[in-house]
Amino acid sequence: MINPQLSVVIPVYNEEHGLQALFDRLYPALDKLGVAYEIVFVNDGSRDRSAAILRGQFQKRPDATRVILFNGNFGQHMAIMAGFEHTRGGRVVTLDADLQNPPEEIGNLLAKMDEGYDYIGSIRKQRSDSWWRHVASRAMNGLRERITHIKMTDQGCMLRAYDRSIIDAINSCKEVNTFIPALAYTFARKPAEVVVEHEERAVGESKYSLYSLMRLNFDLMTGFSVVPLQWFSMAGIAISLLSGFFVVFLMLRRLIVGPEAEGLFTLFAIAFLLIGITLFGIGLLGEYIGRIYQQVRHRPRYLVEAVLESGEKGNVKREKVKRVTQVVDDSVQVVAAPSKKREKAKPVKDAAHPSLFPDNQA
Template sequence: MNTPQLSVVIPVYNEEEGLQTLFDRLYPTLDNLGISYEIVFINDGSRDRSAAILREQFQRRHDVTRVILFNGNFGQHMAITAGFEHARGARVVTLDADLQNPPEEISKLLAKMDEGYDYIGSIRKQRNDSWWRHMGSRTMNRLRERITNIKMTDQGCMLRAYDRPLIDAINSCKEVNTFVPALAYTFARNPAEVMVEHEERALGESKYSLYSLIRLNFDLMTGFSVVPLQWFSMAGIAISLMSAFFVVFLLVRRLFVGPEAEGLFTLFAIAFFLIGLTLFGIGLLGEYIGRIYLQVRHRPRYLIQAVLDKTE
């Protein structure tokens, strides 16, 4: 079997309204590249007609189309992981199905890889998202970089290119919770970034709520660094020292000034602060223990209902 030069991995979740537009733009774009390619769609448990539309597209272009049908919804990054495990290309590009990242920009990533880079990230030139997503993404990017030392200018842009050795390294990992771009960055020998266009979602709606974005970034920071635990440990040491000094201060004050009750509410405020900090630390510790718990159960990361492939 000939190895294609390029594999395009596209997770799909409830995108029936925009799939035909994606097909109309993606296939001509890849045909014009003049290289052999395959497109690997992963239907992540869609509840609409996405699976049926992907089946129809496979029948029309079975020469370059492969479809993986999940048995349920396992998340975007598990879908990308499954796509990586089935992709055969020497280079792999990930692309969202919502067309916010134009498929015409794929050539920019491949041209950058031709310069000797093994991992190409992308930066959206002009984001067409809501203001709260834009500001939240910028804030979380800065915080994530300080905690994990992973330098991705635009972590929310999934238009990325990976060289085959990098894909093989990612496939060797069996993490239950992961963030694929960050995982690739830890393995990349020579990463780079390019500026790409960004379009407003024309059809359908975003699959990421505010809670989902917070949850994703929490997983990212706890999955690639123990710095949050170290910060909390240092905060505990600092508070313990301040508490010791405060006890000495209260003792000296009692000896020289005498007993008084005016500082009662101050003590209450300090106690509530320390209780809140303790609960936060317990929750943070629980995040790491929870990740260990999910990993050691050794349950399947995803279940595949069917694979549509002309060779299978």
Template structure:
């Protein structure tokens, strides 16, 4: 009835604590469930710890081992491809989202919602991450029609229909919560807890977060290209008016000296704008290039599971 999908990357120090809280919380639900761990190319003892946990609870535990690091969202996609539950919950392995809140998401689904997102209560992240997240939430809301209050929280619940539709998508780079929101007929959100990491540190650097948000924006909207086109049209019109103004001054006042640095400033501004536009187009072209190569999104080396 329930599948819990958990991507794991270098989490050896916190896995024991995760097991101690996760399984009792799921047992208390009184449902048939499975937990799917996806090891995303960890370089520490995480694969061995997951294998030991599979031996302890083979009836409800499945482990997918990647042969490299493919990223959190591709790990979740692998979990979606292998899960068997009617309801699927995604959860990070760092214990920042309490496993006990899974019951809150399922209770919301009982009200008839096919996708339930989450909003972190009193986030325990650094100030710069909270500010950056808020800024990107606002930008994403303007660029797309996806209304997700807290896009960075991966504690989310999906119906089997939503996961089946996601599995039909063959995109190399995507953002799963936004994709699910587009497919959902009756989405909802709930407030969940947020704690400090039990051990280790975040695997997302500033660069990784920027890349993730590029995936979100470029995968679900062409508005940036449209805005840039409008900006180019406005600048062209302004440049035409400036030419007419300078021509009129030349005819009325005659030759003038000065204004060299102003022209330099305008030229540098236009050059920077052109480079920004080339980079923006490059982001879209790069994603097209990734898609047309049709390489596998991930490579699985081993699956540990108890076959029925």
């Protein structure tokens, strides 16, 4: 596989029951496009048989398949980042493994890019999610746009297309926490959106809980804007002014009416309100400090256990492993673990994306 025109990056986490259906639809859909392509599957530390199924698919289609195996669960966006760093296509498409976004829609995104756009987002038509997810998504989209000024109609849809220049810019970033669609939007010269179909998840459940969605949106807002801090500063000024006026009012009332005990509960209510606002502000400030803390530690964003990819003669070209099953054409060879002496970690492409396992040349 040499210089593919299109790369498709698919993060996978506990999708053993749906992967075969994905293979059955994805490869024929890409074959119809008439372009050279590669599919980069990133197994994000699945605890089921997903990794074994991906290895088997690599053995069946080594010409168009690459597999990256994490040694733990690092999150969807870190899996996509790892996929980006291993892509070679001039255009890159991201797709979830649950088939809620049909692979047949990829051609529509590429057709839109042919019009001169460098980043294509997608808007889910007639979403098949539960009502609370639909309402929460619309609310968070509106709040996110007000805070970050990033205009994405549907931030939760990961079916997106990127020009190579956008991918290179994303790969050069060193943030530990990031939201890829928003990051791509900040780099895009001419972004656009298209409407795509949205299907119900055939098997399994969504890997995003309500808490995960809240954390994701909080990271998005604090990672792309300081507006929350500015809003809180303005709120603090407003509350300070109101508190000053209220103190003057209470002093005048005491002089005119005399001491009163009835206002005690009102004062307690106001005090608790101010305490709540103060704690919220401390928490918000802590989010920004926490991001700084994670960044300055310079820890790897993810750890790769193995990379399965085909060389010019169909052999596995590179494996980063502790122990690896190496696929060679139609046979499977077990490669022994490296020597007991641990080698020092080598950086992958740049210092921001280190890998703790050195490359083995097959």
